[in-house]
Amino acid sequence: MNIDGKSFRTILPADDGASVEVIDQTRLPFAFELKRLASLDDAAVAIRTMIVRGAPLIGVTAAYGLALGLREEASDEAIERAVEMLAATRPTAINLRWALDRVAAKLREVEFSERATFAFAEAGRIAEEDVESCHAIGRHGAAILADLHQAKGRRIDVLTHCNAGWLATVDWGTALAPIYVAHETGIPVHVYVDETRPRNQGAALTAFELNAHGVPHTVIADNAGGHLMQHGKVDVCIVGSDRTTASGDVCNKIGTYLKALAASDNRVPFYAALPFSTIDWTLDDGVAQIPIEERDGREVSHLTGRLADGGLATIEVVSPGSPVANPAFDVTPARLVTGIITERGVASADAEGLLSLYPERRAAA
Amino acid sequence: MNIDGKSFRTILPADDGASVEVIDQTRLPFAFELKRLASLDDAAVAIRTMIVRGAPLIGVTAAYGLALGLREEASDEAIERAVEMLAATRPTAINLRWALDRVAAKLREVEFSERATFAFAEAGRIAEEDVESCHAIGRHGAAILADLHQAKGRRIDVLTHCNAGWLATVDWGTALAPIYVAHETGIPVHVYVDETRPRNQGAALTAFELNAHGVPHTVIADNAGGHLMQHGKVDVCIVGSDRTTASGDVCNKIGTYLKALAASDNRVPFYAALPFSTIDWTLDDGVAQIPIEERDGREVSHLTGRLADGGLATIEVVSPGSPVANPAFDVTPARLVTGIITERGVASADAEGLLSLYPERRAAA
Numbered sequence: 001m002n003i004d005g006k007s008f009r010t011i012l013p014a015d016d017g018a019s020v021e022v023i024d025q026t027r028l029p030f031a032f033e034l035k036r037l038a039s040l041d042d043a044a045v046a047i048r049t050m051i052v053r054g055a056p057l058i059g060v061t062a063a064y065g066l067a068l069g070l071r072e073e074a075s076d077e078a079i080e081r082a083v084e085m086l087a088a089t090r091p092t093a094i095n096l097r098w099a100l101d102r103v104a105a106k107l108r109e110v111e112f113s114e115r116a117t118f119a120f121a122e123a124g125r126i127a128e129e130d131v132e133s134c135h136a137i138g139r140h141g142a143a144i145l146a147d148l149h150q151a152k153g154r155r156i157d158v159l160t161h162c163n164a165g166w167l168a169t170v171d172w173g174t175a176l177a178p179i180y181v182a183h184e185t186g187i188p189v190h191v192y193v194d195e196t197r198p199r200n201q202g203a204a205l206t207a208f209e210l211n212a213h214g215v216p217h218t219v220i221a222d223n224a225g226g227h228l229m230q231h232g233k234v235d236v237c238i239v240g241s242d243r244t245t246a247s248g249d250v251c252n253k254i255g256t257y258l259k260a261l262a263a264s265d266n267r268v269p270f271y272a273a274l275p276f277s278t279i280d281w282t283l284d285d286g287v288a289q290i291p292i293e294e295r296d297g298r299e300v301s302h303l304t305g306r307l308a309d310g311g312l313a314t315i316e317v318v319s320p321g322s323p324v325a326n327p328a329f330d331v332t333p334a335r336l337v338t339g340i341i342t343e344r345g346v347a348s349a350d351a352e353g354l355l356s357l358y359p360e361r362r363a364a365a
Numbered sequence: 366m367n368i369d370g371k372s373f374r375t376i377l378p379a380d381d382g383a384s385v386e387v388i389d390q391t392r393l394p395f396a397f398e399l400k401r402l403a404s405l406d407d408a409a410v411a412i413r414t415m416i417v418r419g420a421p422l423i424g425v426t427a428a429y430g431l432a433l434g435l436r437e438e439a440s441d442e443a444i445e446r447a448v449e450m451l452a453a454t455r456p457t458a459i460n461l462r463w464a465l466d467r468v469a470a471k472l473r474e475v476e477f478s479e480r481a482t483f484a485f486a487e488a489g490r491i492a493e494e495d496v497e498s499c500h501a502i503g504r505h506g507a508a509i510l511a512d513l514h515q516a517k518g519r520r521i522d523v524l525t526h527c528n529a530g531w532l533a534t535v536d537w538g539t540a541l542a543p544i545y546v547a548h549e550t551g552i553p554v555h556v557y558v559d560e561t562r563p564r565n566q567g568a569a570l571t572a573f574e575l576n577a578h579g580v581p582h583t584v585i586a587d588n589a590g591g592h593l594m595q596h597g598k599v600d601v602c603i604v605g606s607d608r609t610t611a612s613g614d615v616c617n618k619i620g621t622y623l624k625a626l627a628a629s630d631n632r633v634p635f636y637a638a639l640p641f642s643t644i645d646w647t648l649d650d651g652v653a654q655i656p657i658e659e660r661d662g663r664e665v666s667h668l669t670g671r672l673a674d675g676g677l678a679t680i681e682v683v684s685p686g687s688p689v690a691n692p693a694f695d696v697t698p699a700r701l702v703t704g705i706i707t708e709r710g711v712a713s714a715d716a717e718g719l720l721s722l723y724p725e726r727r728a729a730a
Binding site for chain 2: 028029030192193195196197198200203204205207208210211217218219220221222223224225226227228230231253254255257258259261262265287292300301302303304305306307308312313314315316317318319320321322323324325326327329330331
């Protein structure tokens with residue numbers, strides 16, 4: 001997508017296969033900086049500290065991280081160690097594991113000396129497929145927005161939570177891809193952007209990318225979405241997902257579940273947009289089965305932003321001495337999800353719906 | 366309630382009737398400062414800028430503000446002007462209007478020369494009644510917590526939103542009063558404190574007062590409550606109210622509705638605790654009828670907190686150039702409210718329930 005009219009991707013491989021550059025998302029929206037990852041450790045740190053974040057993007061970054069690690073050691077044991085180390089950086093998102101398993105499985109057929117080069121190329125293929133996949137999600141989701149626009153004859157108001165935009169993927173995004181495609185095809189779309197505490201990925205990243213690309217939007221506190229829906233100000237909710245069960249439960253940034261409840265209570269359609277790599281076919285009860293990452297309480301108690309003089313500063317906002325808890329994700333049960341938008345189309349949020357889009361999984365199920 | 370073992374109230378009248386002192390709540394939790402209000406304008410500014418906030422406390426402050434105004438001019442017209450000016454400072458909370466109407470109605474029977482003194486004394490009576498009322502809310506609500514403790518045989522986890530503690534009243538609080546009474550009587554209680562964006566009254570005020578009084582608690586992002594309820598970590602929700610309809614709809618800080626939805630979805634009891642002065646007997650459809658205050662978007666885009674060096678700073682956290690909306694309240698429909706705790710007991714959230722506690726309103730209804 002564009003920043004000031006210039007097209008960007010979130011991750012850019014070097015021609016020599018020795019490194020990748022990523023947009024440092026901890027610096028947005030006040031600074032736009034690229035960061036060079038040249039080793040397995042660099043990649044692991046980038047994922048853990050959320051220099052890169054978003055389920056699809058961390059999958060791609062992990063694949064590149066594995067490739068960078070193989071430049072040092074390419075044995076089967078080294079691959080296994082690197083896969084475990086990278087998979088542990090973020091326990092909830094499943095794309096990480098999916099991307100690593102895909103690269104690792106193919107590497108077993110490759111000679112040691114070729115492994116680093118092969119893995120780097122394979123990471124590149126995953127990145128390209130992610131772009132294709134997200135663009136397809138955008139086309140399928142935009143059809144929903146076009147139908148709403150046709151039915152209502154006015155601007156369509158979309159509410160989204162967290163950042164599932166192009167910054168969360170290689171390009172296009174998942175939840176925001178339908179908005180970008182609709183915007184390009186002239187459908188009037190306006191986005192209510194949940195601030196998305198903690199870490200504020202909505203206020204910092206979604207607002208940044210929508211603004212940079214020229215899509216109308218309004219930032220709101222996470223608390224405001226229910227009120228807006230009660231007053232008919234939201235036509236549809238679209239969110240991303242960090243892991244989706246075979247039964248259609250959607251695990252996404254903490255607070256997503258609350259918006260799904262409000263959508264259901266106000267008969268606002270609620271969609272999750274995600275590539276197939278986000279589906280965990282082994283699970284059928286998201287609340288019980290998906291591990292929820294507990295992150296540092298400092299993400300709640302401290303915020304970083306821009307001072308009036310333009311400098312960045314970190315401030316403490318919780319009363320000193322008060323303990324803080326910080327679960328990073330929640331699970332929205334399938335019963336609250338109107339549909340799941342994938343690169344293959346829109347499925348009902350249940351086992352049959354997902355299997356009808358992915359019939360090759362029927363044998364496995 | 367106590368700060369470091371010393372008992373405090375939020376508003377302290379001077380003996381000579383020429384001023385009141387209030388705790389400056391915009392400075393908490395990092396500074397504890399009293400502010401002197403010596404005129405009608407001082408009181409209006411204090412309410413509008415939320416130096417004092419919380420429905421009961423702004424009612425009391427408005428009553429004192431009216432009294433201070435009468436020291437300058439005590440005509441019927443001056444009273445009317447002062448009432449309108451103070452009532453307009455915060456449009457959603459109804460206690461403001463209730464307290465002003467009560468003082469103004471009595472003043473008509475009082476000679477001009479006595480009006481300022483009478484009004485100051487009447488404001489004091491409202492303050493004393495608020496303390497009594499909140500303490501009674503505490504006793505009725507604590508009985509609910511005692512029953513839960515008896516049934517579960519372990520610590521009771523309460524989730525609250527915003528600050529409806531003693532800082533929102535003269536003393537005791539509304540939603541937190543049951544917690545203080547339970548804590549004093551030895552019932553083990555732990556409070557999940559919603560950060561409460563924007564303005565962070567949970568992280569800044571509720572956490573501060575619970576910590577200062579020694580009540581166990583944990584601050585969480587507003588987004589986290591649904592997840593905690595899904596996993597059985599919340600036994601009961603208790604919130605305050607800024608206006609309650611005769612039919613039991615509860616208007617409270619934005620985001621309350623989302624927690625009520627999650628409570629309902631997980632069969633967690635959800636109570637609103639409020640004095641009778643918060644009930645607007647003229648309304649029966651909160652979503653349609655209660656005016657929702659829209660506050661400055663800067664409350665969303667900027668936060669003030671403490672730097673590592675101990676100084677205070679204000680930072681911008683929303684991507685520059687992105688518009689912001691800031692509705693300050695939402696309405697929780699009565700169907701999501703398990704019960705309403707008032708100074709007279711616990712009512713079902715419907716017209717009959719409230720009228721059974723306030724039978725004197727039956728004639729009016």
